[in-house]
Amino acid sequence: MGIVVQKYGGTSVADPERIKAVAEHVAFTRSHGNDVVVVVSAMGKTTDNLISLANQVSGTHPGRELDMLLTTGERISMALVCMALADIGIDAVSFTGSQVGIITDTVHTKAKILEVKGDRLREALAAGKVAVVAGFQGVSTDSEITTLGRGGSDTTAVALAAAVNADVCEIYTDVTGVFSADPRIVPQARKLQHLDFEEMLEMAGAGSKVLALRSVEFARNHNVPLHVRSSFTWEHGTWVLDMSAFNAQQSSKENAMEDPIISGVVHETGEAKVTVFGVADKPGISAALFEPLADANVNVDMIVQNTSKDGITDISFTVPKSDLATALKIVNAVAGELGAAGVTHDEAVAKISLVGAGMKTSPGVAAKMFRVLADADVNIEMISTSTIRVSVVVGAANTEKALRTLHTAFGLDSGQAYSAPLPERK
Numbered sequence: 001m002g003i004v005v006q007k008y009g010g011t012s013v014a015d016p017e018r019i020k021a022v023a024e025h026v027a028f029t030r031s032h033g034n035d036v037v038v039v040v041s042a043m044g045k046t047t048d049n050l051i052s053l054a055n056q057v058s059g060t061h062p063g064r065e066l067d068m069l070l071t072t073g074e075r076i077s078m079a080l081v082c083m084a085l086a087d088i089g090i091d092a093v094s095f096t097g098s099q100v101g102i103i104t105d106t107v108h109t110k111a112k113i114l115e116v117k118g119d120r121l122r123e124a125l126a127a128g129k130v131a132v133v134a135g136f137q138g139v140s141t142d143s144e145i146t147t148l149g150r151g152g153s154d155t156t157a158v159a160l161a162a163a164v165n166a167d168v169c170e171i172y173t174d175v176t177g178v179f180s181a182d183p184r185i186v187p188q189a190r191k192l193q194h195l196d197f198e199e200m201l202e203m204a205g206a207g208s209k210v211l212a213l214r215s216v217e218f219a220r221n222h223n224v225p226l227h228v229r230s231s232f233t234w235e236h237g238t239w240v241l242d243m244s245a246f247n248a249q250q251s252s253k254e255n256a257m258e259d260p261i262i263s264g265v266v267h268e269t270g271e272a273k274v275t276v277f278g279v280a281d282k283p284g285i286s287a288a289l290f291e292p293l294a295d296a297n298v299n300v301d302m303i304v305q306n307t308s309k310d311g312i313t314d315i316s317f318t319v320p321k322s323d324l325a326t327a328l329k330i331v332n333a334v335a336g337e338l339g340a341a342g343v344t345h346d347e348a349v350a351k352i353s354l355v356g357a358g359m360k361t362s363p364g365v366a367a368k369m370f371r372v373l374a375d376a377d378v379n380i381e382m383i384s385t386s387t388i389r390v391s392v393v394v395g396a397a398n399t400e401k402a403l404r405t406l407h408t409a410f411g412l413d414s415g416q417a418y419s420a421p422l423p424e425r426k
């Protein structure tokens with residue numbers, strides 16, 4: 001048979017019962033003749049709790065030490081899963097990211113994978129063992145332990161799937177697949193059967209938490225099919241793959257999928273808006289502002305510059321809230337040097353995006369989105385688009401209303417409230 005990589009998120013390994021259920025499912029997969037690589041997240045809210053501990057002892061968190069702390073969460077899970085497997089007679093061996101040769105750059109807390117060696121993984125599989133790997137971590141080119149950013153276990157799983165040429169990378173989580181919106185907020189969300197890498201990439205980039213962005217980039221670049229599904233119901237979930245290849249394989253034209261105009265409505269509440277007021281509208285200003293942010297590894301997302309009046313303009317942009325303090329320090333310094341009138345920031349914002357491959361050939365999506373939001377009395381603060389995405393920034397208080405009205409207006413409602421269990425997030 002083949003090699004299956006299975007990634008279990010925090011809720012899927014939240015307590016001893018869930019860990020035993022994971023072990024049973026791994027045994028079931030093995031009984032069908034597959035080699036299995038398991039990637040685990042930290043149990044439940046462990047990572048959040050570790051961050052909170054760090055906050056309680058200090059306001060200063062050197063990246064190296066934070067990574068040392070956070071990687072312990074996944075180590076607990078990997079050892080416990082191996083023990084649960086041993087208990088039902090499955091030979092399993094746990095590995096840290098470093099032990100399986102996940103080599104990253106040196107940027108602590110959001111390191112990028114440069115290479116996956118995977119020798120020990122292949123040896124374990126060749127010896128007939130299940131390999132259980134701690135997600136979210138690697139070792140840098142400076143031999144330091146690193147983490148891959150929140151949600152990074154998805155990336156570990158896909159990177160390992162690519163390294164061992166797995167047939168599929170299964171992402172087990174607490175919902176039954178990828179939905180047209182987060183079912184926790186939009187109960188009428190519908191489960192998507194298939195999704196193209198490009199659409200999933202836009203959804204993840206727009207902030208859909210169900211898959212980490214880097215994991216989807218990896219999957220697309222290495223053509224690793226993803227199957228996002230629930231470890232609570234074990235039912236079939238959503239396949240994320242190269243839809244053009246999938247359609248080409250269909251025997252009759254009728255089976256080929258049309259690109260839907262809109263696949264999903266996505267929200268992101270983890271960003272803050274920063275505005276620099278009264279800055280000169282002349283060459284070099286944007287570079288002076290954004291270069292130091294890039295050097296500090298701050299991920300700037302949407303950028304809007306107003307038309308200038310009397311040679312003076314305003315520039316607004318969004319950054320992850322986790323980078324806000326760093327960004328403000330830099331921006332305040334640069335704004336002073338540039339003679340800007342001032343800097344403000346707003347954390348109570350949300351980005352709402354519509355994503356769909358069919359947008360390429362269907363004009364008017366953005367206009368309809370703006371009309372729907374206007375009719376719902378939702379003010380739009382910023383706008384950005386790609387070929388298959390339209391995003392707006394609105395006040396955070398409008399998140400639910402914007403998501404639900406857009407979901408209905410674009411005909412995405414499933415007709416019934418999401419019914420699979422939505423486990424409480426520990």
Ligand code: ADP
Binds near residue numbers: 181184
């Ligand atoms: P895990 O701990 O398993 O990695 P995550 O919390 O990272 O789980 O991702 C699963 C969560 O993603 C779901 O509980 C759901 O609330 C959220 N989510 C956001 N957007 C979507 C979407 N479009 N489809 C499904 N789930 C979504």
Ligand code: ASP
Binds near residue numbers: 010047135136149151
């Ligand atoms: N435990 C890490 C987090 O909570 C990584 C992951 O779960 O993917 O972000």
Ligand code: MG
Binds near residue numbers: 009209
């Ligand atoms: Mg996740």
